[in-house]
Amino acid sequence: MKPKQKIAKQLEIDVRELCQPSGRRVGEEGHQVAEQWVEKRLKEIGCIPYRENSFSLPYEVDETRFKNFAGVIAGRDRSLPPVLIGAHYDSVIDAPCADDNGASVAISLAVGLAIAEQGGLERDLIVAIFDAEEPPFFQSEAMGSIRFYEDQIDERGIHFAVISDLVGHDVSFPSHLTRRIPAANLITAPFAPLTFMTGAESHSDLPALLNELKSPKGIKLIATLNDYVGDMSDHGIFRKNNVPYVFLSCGRWEHYHQPTDTPDRLNYNKMAAITEYFIDVCRAVSAAAFAEGLSSGDSVEFEKQTWKKAFGLMRKPLAKILGVSDFDSRANIDRAVAKLVSLGL
Numbered sequence: 001m002k003p004k005q006k007i008a009k010q011l012e013i014d015v016r017e018l019c020q021p022s023g024r025r026v027g028e029e030g031h032q033v034a035e036q037w038v039e040k041r042l043k044e045i046g047c048i049p050y051r052e053n054s055f056s057l058p059y060e061v062d063e064t065r066f067k068n069f070a071g072v073i074a075g076r077d078r079s080l081p082p083v084l085i086g087a088h089y090d091s092v093i094d095a096p097c098a099d100d101n102g103a104s105v106a107i108s109l110a111v112g113l114a115i116a117e118q119g120g121l122e123r124d125l126i127v128a129i130f131d132a133e134e135p136p137f138f139q140s141e142a143m144g145s146i147r148f149y150e151d152q153i154d155e156r157g158i159h160f161a162v163i164s165d166l167v168g169h170d171v172s173f174p175s176h177l178t179r180r181i182p183a184a185n186l187i188t189a190p191f192a193p194l195t196f197m198t199g200a201e202s203h204s205d206l207p208a209l210l211n212e213l214k215s216p217k218g219i220k221l222i223a224t225l226n227d228y229v230g231d232m233s234d235h236g237i238f239r240k241n242n243v244p245y246v247f248l249s250c251g252r253w254e255h256y257h258q259p260t261d262t263p264d265r266l267n268y269n270k271m272a273a274i275t276e277y278f279i280d281v282c283r284a285v286s287a288a289a290f291a292e293g294l295s296s297g298d299s300v301e302f303e304k305q306t307w308k309k310a311f312g313l314m315r316k317p318l319a320k321i322l323g324v325s326d327f328d329s330r331a332n333i334d335r336a337v338a339k340l341v342s343l344g345l
């Protein structure tokens with residue numbers, strides 16, 4: 001079996017195990033089942049606990065109990081600030097919530113496993129599985145990634161954060177929008193592998209570094225500014241604290257926060273491609289210095305390149321669909337992203 005197929009297979013096993021019909025809502029029994037599963041998998045992929053003897057990092061807010069999890073794939077110099085890859089494991093409703101966010105949990109574990117098999121990075125890699133990202137905890141003091149950053153990280157701090165959410169699905173458009181368009185599937189097909197990235201602007205060294213990485217077969221990366229979409233997930237607390245980061249998402253789809261967000265609807269090959277990309281990101285950022293005080297860079301040239309590479313010959317016609325002549329300036333990328341967001345992404 002090819003490495004990518006092997007990754008895809010394990011991703012599917014992990015999503016199906018984690019994403020049970022009972023869901024993983026805070027305080028529910030399904031959440032406890034998920035806690036045990038996360039702990040078991042961190043150990044299996046070769047992590048050691050990030051803090052003391054346990055992967056679990058409990059905290060309490062307003063008499064509600066929560067649990068983050070963090071394991072470490074040990075690096076060559078353990079005194080350096082670690083790279084973190086993370087995703088939330090709680091669910092918004094009592095349902096599988098596979099794309100949101102079982103997919104990213106599985107990807108984070110797969111990246112950890114691959115890095116372990118390669119003998120680790122220059123520095124530690126933290127695999128962080130956060131609690132309480134979903135409403136009513138989203139952006140509150142109970143949000144897992146916020147409690148992790150403010151109370152649970154050690155004195156080394158965080159070198160770089162790699163976060164993802166909603167990365168298990170093909171980009172598609174709501175059927176009420178495409179119903180009346182002849183051959184709509186031909187027009188929308190080039191959008192399916194799209195994967196959106198924000199954070200290239202989070203350090204001035206980052207656009208050049210990311211530009212060196214190739215985007216694996218199966219995804220088409222589109223970089224844009226976090227400002228357009230806001231802090232949609234767990235990367236927000238890192239951004240606010242000037243930690244360089246990348247955030248990947250395939251946006252919302254018709255099964256977003258629905259009982260129909262089930263493991264059978266995910267694209268495990270696309271997820272395997274994202275896993276490969278993240279492995280490269282982790283290696284590259286681990287080796288980079290990221291001097292302090294350069295925490296915002298101009299990423300427009302890099303962004304333009306990603307739109308160009310993603311769409312190839314289809315670029316101009318697709319630009320037209322999104323209401324611009326080309327993806328060749330900050331203003332046009334602004335308008336194209338606004339159009340994509342208005343289409344429900």
Ligand SMILES: [Zn+2]
Binds near residue numbers: 092100134257
């Ligand atoms: Zn969600």
